[in-house]
Amino acid sequence: MKSLSKAAETFGAVVRLDTAAERLIIDSGRRVVGVVARQYGQTVTVRARKGVVLCAGGFIFNDSMIADYLPDCLENASKTGTDYDDGRAIRMAQAVGAAVQNMGSSEISTPVAMAIAAPSVLVDGTGQRYINEDAYGGRLGLASRQRRRNGVFLVFDEHIHTDYLAVRERLGVESISALAANRIMPRATPTWVCETISELEESAGIPAGSLETTIDLYNKFAAKGEDPLFHKEPRWLRPLRSPFAAIDLRDANYRMFTLGGLRVRPSGEVLDLDGFEIPGLYAAGRTSAGIPATNYVSGISLGDGTFFGRAAGTHAATSNTG
Amino acid sequence: MKSLSKAAETFGAVVRLDTAAERLIIDSGRRVVGVVARQYGQTVTVRARKGVVLCAGGFIFNDSMIADYLPDCLENASKTGTDYDDGRAIRMAQAVGAAVQNMGSSEISTPVAMAIAAPSVLVDGTGQRYINEDAYGGRLGLASRQRRRNGVFLVFDEHIHTDYLAVRERLGVESISALAANRIMPRATPTWVCETISELEESAGIPAGSLETTIDLYNKFAAKGEDPLFHKEPRWLRPLRSPFAAIDLRDANYRMFTLGGLRVRPSGEVLDLDGFEIPGLYAAGRTSAGIPATNYVSGISLGDGTFFGRAAGTHAATSNTG
Numbered sequence: 001m002k003s004l005s006k007a008a009e010t011f012g013a014v015v016r017l018d019t020a021a022e023r024l025i026i027d028s029g030r031r032v033v034g035v036v037a038r039q040y041g042q043t044v045t046v047r048a049r050k051g052v053v054l055c056a057g058g059f060i061f062n063d064s065m066i067a068d069y070l071p072d073c074l075e076n077a078s079k080t081g082t083d084y085d086d087g088r089a090i091r092m093a094q095a096v097g098a099a100v101q102n103m104g105s106s107e108i109s110t111p112v113a114m115a116i117a118a119p120s121v122l123v124d125g126t127g128q129r130y131i132n133e134d135a136y137g138g139r140l141g142l143a144s145r146q147r148r149r150n151g152v153f154l155v156f157d158e159h160i161h162t163d164y165l166a167v168r169e170r171l172g173v174e175s176i177s178a179l180a181a182n183r184i185m186p187r188a189t190p191t192w193v194c195e196t197i198s199e200l201e202e203s204a205g206i207p208a209g210s211l212e213t214t215i216d217l218y219n220k221f222a223a224k225g226e227d228p229l230f231h232k233e234p235r236w237l238r239p240l241r242s243p244f245a246a247i248d249l250r251d252a253n254y255r256m257f258t259l260g261g262l263r264v265r266p267s268g269e270v271l272d273l274d275g276f277e278i279p280g281l282y283a284a285g286r287t288s289a290g291i292p293a294t295n296y297v298s299g300i301s302l303g304d305g306t307f308f309g310r311a312a313g314t315h316a317a318t319s320n321t322g
Numbered sequence: 323m324k325s326l327s328k329a330a331e332t333f334g335a336v337v338r339l340d341t342a343a344e345r346l347i348i349d350s351g352r353r354v355v356g357v358v359a360r361q362y363g364q365t366v367t368v369r370a371r372k373g374v375v376l377c378a379g380g381f382i383f384n385d386s387m388i389a390d391y392l393p394d395c396l397e398n399a400s401k402t403g404t405d406y407d408d409g410r411a412i413r414m415a416q417a418v419g420a421a422v423q424n425m426g427s428s429e430i431s432t433p434v435a436m437a438i439a440a441p442s443v444l445v446d447g448t449g450q451r452y453i454n455e456d457a458y459g460g461r462l463g464l465a466s467r468q469r470r471r472n473g474v475f476l477v478f479d480e481h482i483h484t485d486y487l488a489v490r491e492r493l494g495v496e497s498i499s500a501l502a503a504n505r506i507m508p509r510a511t512p513t514w515v516c517e518t519i520s521e522l523e524e525s526a527g528i529p530a531g532s533l534e535t536t537i538d539l540y541n542k543f544a545a546k547g548e549d550p551l552f553h554k555e556p557r558w559l560r561p562l563r564s565p566f567a568a569i570d571l572r573d574a575n576y577r578m579f580t581l582g583g584l585r586v587r588p589s590g591e592v593l594d595l596d597g598f599e600i601p602g603l604y605a606a607g608r609t610s611a612g613i614p615a616t617n618y619v620s621g622i623s624l625g626d627g628t629f630f631g632r633a634a635g636t637h638a639a640t641s642n643t644g
Contacts, residue, residue, distance in 0.1 A: 126551040127551070129448070129450070
């Protein structure tokens with residue numbers, strides 16, 4: 001950010017801090033020609049000769065938009081971002097006719113540290129697996145969250161837990177949680193510890209026999225370094241042995257932020273409901289729908305902000321409308 | 323419909339056939355005061371003294387809206403409705419500032435006749451069950467469609483198939499398919515017939531041992547009239563016995579139509595992006611977001627059209643703006 005800010009200033013960009021854009025100004029030809037903003041209680045206007053590039057984050061902190069587009073975010077979710085991810089840039093653009101896209105999608109973080117999830121077995125309330133436990137955190141988060149009302153349990157054994165504690169000890173809590181891409185909650189304290197899977201089924205309210213069946217099948221293949229059901233990498237495959245443990249993830253908290261936003265061309269030009277460009281209006285970063293669709297992958301927002309932000313700035317600067 | 327039409331005419335409603343509304347007319351105070359329409363190639367305008375009630379279906383036949391909101395509808399989907407479910411009423415309202423809601427939801431029909439699904443075992447590509455097979459068709463359709471890329475297989479035995487054919491014979495194909503709420507494709511021709519589950523696993527590409535495990539567990543409980551995993555009704559529970567059969571539902575076609583639409587109050591008043599009523603504008607039926615959220619239940623659209631359509635008409639007729 002330091003390098004980017006410095007480069008912008010070198011090229012003559014003027015930075016206005018503590019200034020919140022409130023609405024766009026359009027001329028009689030529907031071209032966006034400026035913004036109205038608030039600065040220390042005063043209304044200020046800014047003339048935009050070439051165009052306005054909206055790059056103001058998503059809408060995770062706008063309760064009314066969340067209720068409309070992502071009602072699932074209203075419970076057991078840690079909203080991730082800054083207070084300024086209030087959707088204002090999206091609404092400002094919608095007020096001049098912009099279309100939105102993909103508003104129902106969100107990043108959903110893993111509810112458990114990846115370092116202990118990978119060698120374990122993740123099952124839902126029926127005692128059945130639903131994903132390769134070494135999946136990318138965002139995929140594991142989405143799949144787990146969809147099942148949370150039906151039960152989500154991470155099942156492991158003493159061996160896995162001891163290994164995890166040793167790694168955590170060696171790297172320090174801070175580092176492993178960072179490594180695990182789960183900075184808020186590297187949760188790994190067993191909810192139940194049992195001698196048999198049958199006891200675990202009873203404790204967790206999983207139908208008798210079903211988790212046992214799942215673990216037997218998992219173990220049979222794990223012993224051969226195989227996972228034909230979900231194709232987990234062989235290095236994480238090892239049969240689970242007594243004593244067993246499980247973490248109840250039904251009330252786990254998920255870090256979430258929004259992925260949808262304004263409909264844009266790769267040039268950053270914002271499109272209206274009919275698919276035409278709104279002259280002078282651009283968007284980038286999480287204000288735009290951008291690259292991610294149903295799933296997030298770490299870093300995509302940086303690309304949506306920098307790569308497409310640069311494209312938008314370049315397009316605006318070289319447009320023939322000065 | 324006949325009774326409703328007659329009642330409307332009795333009360334003086336004027337019906338204009340072959341007339342397609344194209345856009346709304348607003349006055350300087352942003353009140354909706356009429357519509358512009360096309361009738362036999364001519365442009366006609368209609369003055370609305372009390373209000374305009376939009377009741378023109380959903381948007382399943384608007385390819386651009388489908389690409390934006392329901393891209394999953396682009397493959398293996400039978401669009402259900404009339405050509406006029408083109409989203410025009412939703413777009414007309416959006417053009418005057420209306421908000422939309424729940425645009426990513428759709429009805430998804432069952433891919434197989436319910437009469438054969440209920441006593442069978444439905445598994446995905448891992449050989450695991452994912453729903454009670456006697457679930458309502460719309461729920462079964464949604465859950466199956468989400469898994470179609472990973473494989474969806476209906477597993478049954480000769481006994482179930484014979485029973486199904488007998489019922490179909492007795493009622494006639496037409497009736498049973500209507501009963502099954504699956505008028506397009508009462509599909510029940512086995513893709514594979516096998517002596518053992520192991521052969522079936524090989525034919526379907528299901529990991530060896532996993533479907534066997536699932537069927538063993540299912541049979542063990544079915545013999546006791548129980549389904550602790552998904553709570554199917556006891557009357558459908560009977561252990562499956564050789565010879566077995568399965569239908570490959572990976573390329574099954576699903577009937578779909580849209581559930582989202584304009585954001586309305588229970589009075590039918592259409593709301594704008596800020597949550598305020600747009601004066602003089604109402605919506606009902608599938609043009610509004612209405613009652614259904616993630617799932618459809620047969621008849622909801624009738625309620626959204628009649629009950630809330632009546633509320634909208636009443637509200638418009640008694641408004642103080644004649």
